[in-house]
Amino acid sequence: MxxxxxxxxxxxxxxxxxxxxxxxxxxxxxxxxxxxxxxxxxxxxxxxxxxxxxxxxxxxxxxxxxxxxxxxxxxxxxxxxxxxxxxxxxxxxxxxxxxxxxxxxxxxxxxxxxxxxxxxxxxxxxxxxxxxxxxxxxxxxxxxxxxxxxxxxIKYEVRTSVSVGTPLSDSFEDDEEGNGAGVGGSSSMASPPIAGSSSSGGGPPPSVYGRDADGRKGSIVSITTVTQSFEPADSPxxxxxxxxxxxxxxxxxxxxxxxxxxxxxxxxxxxxxxxxxxxxxxxxxxxxxxxxxxxxxxxxxxxxxxxxxxxxxxxxxxxxxxxxxxxxxxxxxxxxxxxxxxxxxxxxxxxxxxxxxxxxxxxxxxxxxxxxxxxxxxxxxxxxxxxSRRFKYGQDSKNWVFTSEEVGVGLLWADVKTSKAAKRTATGGRHAAVSTQLAVMSEASKESSDHGWIDIQFTVRRDPTGP
Missing domain, CATH: 3.20.20.70 (Aldolase class I)
Structure with a gap:
């Protein structure tokens, strides 16, 4: 495999x-x-x-x-x-x-x-x-x-805002109950002004006391508004x-x-x-x-x-x-x-x-x-x-130089005993035909005393001093 x-x-x-x-x-x-x-x-x-x-x-x-x-x-x-x-x-x-x-x-x-x-x-x-x-x-x-x-x-964050509304009344008690005798026989809240009365002195509107202007009793209702918006995340x-x-x-x-x-x-x-x-x-x-x-x-x-x-x-x-x-x-x-x-x-x-x-x-x-x-x-x-097991230097008769420091990648299989190339595949960069006789100078070839195949990565460039 x-x-x-x-x-x-x-x-x-x-x-x-x-x-x-x-x-x-x-x-x-x-x-x-x-x-x-x-x-x-x-x-x-x-x-x-x-x-x-x-x-x-x-x-x-x-x-x-x-x-x-x-x-x-x-x-x-x-x-x-x-x-x-x-x-x-x-x-x-x-x-x-x-x-x-x-x-x-x-x-x-x-x-x-x-x-x-x-x-x-x-x-x-x-x-x-x-x-x-x-x-x-x-x-x-x-x-x-x-x-x-x-x-x-995840590219977008969901922003959700929730607003909750309730009636403004301080109390939802019935007026008849609320205006009854409280502790000591006193009312628990001020009496609303009578419609048409000349007393316009600043009392709150009737709705504050649990009834609207038509005298209807307020109910306990909560109004919830949910708003969602999609915004780009601050960081992806x-x-x-x-x-x-x-x-x-x-x-x-x-x-x-x-x-x-x-x-x-x-x-x-x-x-x-x-x-x-x-x-x-x-x-x-x-x-x-x-x-x-x-x-x-x-x-x-x-x-x-x-x-x-x-x-x-x-x-x-x-x-x-x-x-x-x-x-x-x-x-x-x-x-x-x-x-x-x-x-x-x-x-x-x-x-x-x-x-x-x-x-x-x-x-x-x-x-x-x-x-x-x-x-x-x-x-x-x-x-x-x-x-590092790759060509460090080598030159053939056509003055093509192999060096690991140039652009363009290839793969060479070489017999480390005879220094003969057996197969070459190349991708990227400028390449030309490679001579089968190569001066293989890698650490592996220096240390090897037997025939064997090693794979050496190399790159190719034209020797500027060559023909």
Whole structure:
């Protein structure tokens, strides 16, 4: 399924952002370049206090925060000041997206309701969610339709004003009762002037005393007027109406707020031992993603799943773990005894994943903040190593120069022993026929002593000194 020679594996995140089909994918790729991070924190904790604490401490090091809202005791469901709203404010402040790991797995109508309604109203605060498509691909389409309707609705805020009117009378008591002897035999209110009387001294009109000018008794009637108007939202983002303690409206510098979009990841592979997701199931996931490119950002999988030329899906991978500091990084990693299996950031990113998902390795650390930063550095270094496996320099007899610093992208497969090109595909930029004899000068070729195929991304420009 995975294509280890796919151009997306060698294209810098910033370059991929320019052509990404989903607005959230483009934003996330640019955010990754800005923060030099491809780390997602899986905040599997059981209280809202712990969740918000981890989001704040790890926020500077991550680009995605993965939640399980149904694990949280004390989750505040208020749309404006609740837990989701506070997470949204922290996401703006520290620069990360929120991924609710809901794993929808039902028929289309049900997953639509689970996504947009219910207690949590996931769509209101989570940029990304995910789905298990064992129920069928139509569930993906159903979520896409729900997200499209939400997007159209949220563009406008509904302003509602309510005015309530009641009679002006101080009392609705019958005049005969009201003018009867009160305490001490006195009237409880002044007697109204008699019509036609010369006494026009300033007494209130008859209606004030419970009867109109014709002597009819007033009734208790409330008049309610409801007026609605649709106005453009102040910001096409998550609500900024935060009033919770410790939450502000600061925005992470260097990039705009996340776009008014929602995205989906399809659960295509899992890291657990004995997982029943077959290759056929994974292939169906890729097919569903291609059919819903405007909504599907990518996959939760164990490897990159881009295989066709126009595929540019993101892959996020759980089961990432580093050994304790000071221990051999490439040594074997034990599972948790409950089916979870672990791999290092270097191995996962080498297999084509874009973002590694780390949970207990960070949240169980004595210092989650510094441990998140350690994982960020390791994961980003692994990405840089993967991205750097490309032509550093080479020139053929036609004076065409290959350099990784020019515009235009191609993919070359080269035998690192003989330096002969076997296949070339190119997209963008100016290209010409390439000689099969190449001076391959990459780190991989220098270190390799055996015949083997490596894929090298390169760009082409005309050597200005050549003929």
């Amino acid at each position: 995975a294509n280890q020679h796919h151009p997306s594996l060698k294209t810098p995140f910033g370059t991929r952002a320019q052509s990404a089909g989903h607005p959230l994918s483009s934003y996330l790729l640019r955010l990754m370049e800005l923060k030099q991070s491809n780390l997602c924190l899986s905040a599997d904790v059981t209280t809202a206090r712990e969740l918000l604490y981890l989001a704040e401490k790890a926020g500077p090091s991550i680009v995605v925060l993965k939640t399980h809202y149904d694990l949280i005791s004390g989750w505040d469901y208020s749309p404006k000041t609740g837990t989701g709203a506070k997470l949204a404010a922290l996401a703006r402040r520290f620069g990360f997206l929120i991924f609710e790991d809901r794993k929808f797995a039902d028929i289309g109508k049900t997953v639509q309701m689970q996504y947009t309604a219910g207690t949590a109203r996931i769509i209101e605060w989570a940029h990304i969610t995910n789905i298990n498509i064992h129920a069928g691909k139509d569930s993906v389409r159903a979520l896409a339709e729900a997200a499209a309707k939400w997007r159209e609705r 983002r998550l609500s900024k109406s935060m009033s919770g303690e410790g939450v502000d409206d600061l925005v992470f510098p260097g990039i705009e707020e996340a776009p008014l979009e929602r995205g989906l990841l399809i659960l295509a592979q899992m890291s657990s031992k004995g997982c029943l997701m077959t290759p056929d199931y994974t292939a169906a996931c890729v097919e569903a993603a291609r059919e819903n490119r405007r909504f599907v950002m990518g996959f939760v999988a164990q490897e990159g799943l881009n295989s066709e030329a126009d595929d540019d899906f993101l892959t996020m991978t759980p089961g990432c773990k580093l050994p304790p500091q000071g221990e051999e990084e490439n040594g074997p990693l034990e599972g948790d005894g409950l089916g979870q299996q672990y791999n290092t950031p270097a191995k996962l990113i080498g297999l084509g994943t874009d973002i590694v998902i780390v949970g207990r390795g960070i949240i169980k650390a004595d210092d989650p903040q510094s441990e998140a930063e350690r994982y960020r550095r390791k994961a980003w270094s692994a990405y840089q190593e993967r991205e």
